Amino acid sequence: MTRARGILVAALLAALACALGGVPLHRAPRTVAAPRKQALEAELGGREAAKPYIRSRLVGWPTHLLVDRGSLPADDAAFLKRLARDTWRGLEALSDRENGFPLDHVRFDDSLDPARAKIGDYASSASLGLYLVSVVAAH
Numbered sequence: 001m002t003r004a005r006g007i008l009v010a011a012l013l014a015a016l017a018c019a020l021g022g023v024p025l026h027r028a029p030r031t032v033a034a035p036r037k038q039a040l041e042a043e044l045g046g047r048e049a050a051k052p053y054i055r056s057r058l059v060g061w062p063t064h065l066l067v068d069r070g071s072l073p074a075d076d077a078a079f080l081k082r083l084a085r086d087t088w089r090g091l092e093a094l095s096d097r098e099n100g101f102p103l104d105h106v107r108f109d110d111s112l113d114p115a116r117a118k119i120g121d122y123a124s125s126a127s128l129g130l131y132l133v134s135v136v137a138a139h
Contacts, residue, residue, distance in 0.1 A: 034122075051114065057098055084138075088138070
């Protein structure tokens with residue numbers, strides 16, 4: 001178990017270092033220029049006009065924000081299995097149809113309305129690294 005933990009920690013640190021371009025955390029940039037994203041948005045008519053296009057690339061969309069607590073299993077093992085199943089279902093649904101990568105972020109706030117949600121249109125290197133680590137851990 002110690003060796004597996006060491007491999008996971010090394011992979012996580014490598015993903016983080018890659019995401020920051022080898023920059024120490026205290027010197028990481030606060031914002032990142034995204035010229036290709038801005039060009040896509042401009043091509044589609046602006047940020048708001050690009051939202052439906054980005055939403056259409058998702059594999060799925062949630063039907064409700066929160067699960068009914070009464071439907072959760074009381075047994076710890078069954079609860080963990082349900083949590084894992086729901087987590088993987090969410091990762092699959094919030095993946096890009098074109099490349100299969102999970103989106104870096106989706107923020108629902110208080111609504112499932114896609115027009116009000118903030119949908120990231122990219123997958124960061126840290127997200128991809130964590131996704132790969134989670135696939136290995138699940139296996």
